[in-house]
Amino acid sequence: MRGAARFLIQLYPATWRQRYGEEFQALVEDSAPSFSAYFDLMKGAIKMRLTTPSFPKLALMLSVAGMLAGWGISFLVAPTYISQATLQIASKQVSETTGKPTVNQELTERIGQMQQEILSRTSLSSIITDPRLNLYREERANTPIEDVIETMRNQDIRITIDSPPGERRAAAFTIAFAYRDRTKAHDTVQALITKFQDANLTLERATANVKRQRTYDQVDRMEARIAVLEKRLGIPPTPPEPIDQLVAAYNGENLDVLDPPSLPLHRAKPNRYIFASFGFGSGFIAALIVVIFRRPVRPAIPSPAQPA
């Protein structure tokens, strides 16, 4: 037990031991050894280290302590997984009359249109409340659905357009979703892809309808001219052909999934290194504050006998 006391005395700063070490050791030897006394020695050593050390030592101590604390805290933060997929939209259905340099721009605008629809309140709400996904269950219990949708839209979903340079007839974009459950992150990206495909289909149909209407109008005009000519030439009029046969078959094949949704194996957050670095920095700042504001302890100079 005495050995433990001697060891604990060694934990005190050297400058302090130089001044008080001998008499302190005499006191420890005279005192009854007990766990509370050893605890008190240890507590005193820590306090003395915090009040008397030089800045480099204090900074090192607090920075390392902060780093370890940051690393430990990172284990308390719920992990987040990011699943992502890459899609490509090609210019097959895009107006061929448009000049080449603007094709990609048209595609980008088209992605923007679809994105707007997919990130709408109705669309996201349907994904969140889908019984197979049942996202943000805890959040929905405590906050309004509007706030949950905002969080999903602004923080958890990332849609980035990353067309290859020089590519003008196709635009690629990435859908990423961050969530605490890796499987649900994957399934949500799949749901978003389905929504994109549906939106693309709707847009395609709308485009096809416009084209069809133009064709109808052209056919009507041509039939009117033919009727006029037939009348002039005295030819009996021919009955018009059923117009439905003129409608071009529609397909939505211009939206391709280049990379299917990934099942994330490693968490994206929390980044333990960032937490540890933050802890290290905080410890360093704490050391600065301690040094600035601590009570200046003047190390007592050994003085054999001073006059009273």
Next chain:
Amino acid sequence: MSDPTLLVLSSLAEGDKHGYAMMQDIEAFAGIRLGPGTLYGAITRLESEGWIRPSGARTRKQPYTITPQGRDHLKRELATLQQITKVGLARMKPA
């Protein structure tokens, strides 16, 4: 009164003492057993403030003496404590 510095000053107000004697005296008059780390933490602070100083020749059982500034500080602190005790006890009386 559990501030170790005040306990040490109160102990030295009676006369010079070394660490172990202070520890025993404080336990006797206040019923508080100061650990060696706490006692020497208080001694370090009191000496740095100039309220106590070593007395006599340097030995392993170094005695300390209270300085006039230390005595003044103790007086002020005890007067404050006395006032607090007086008011506190008066307020504790049933209405």
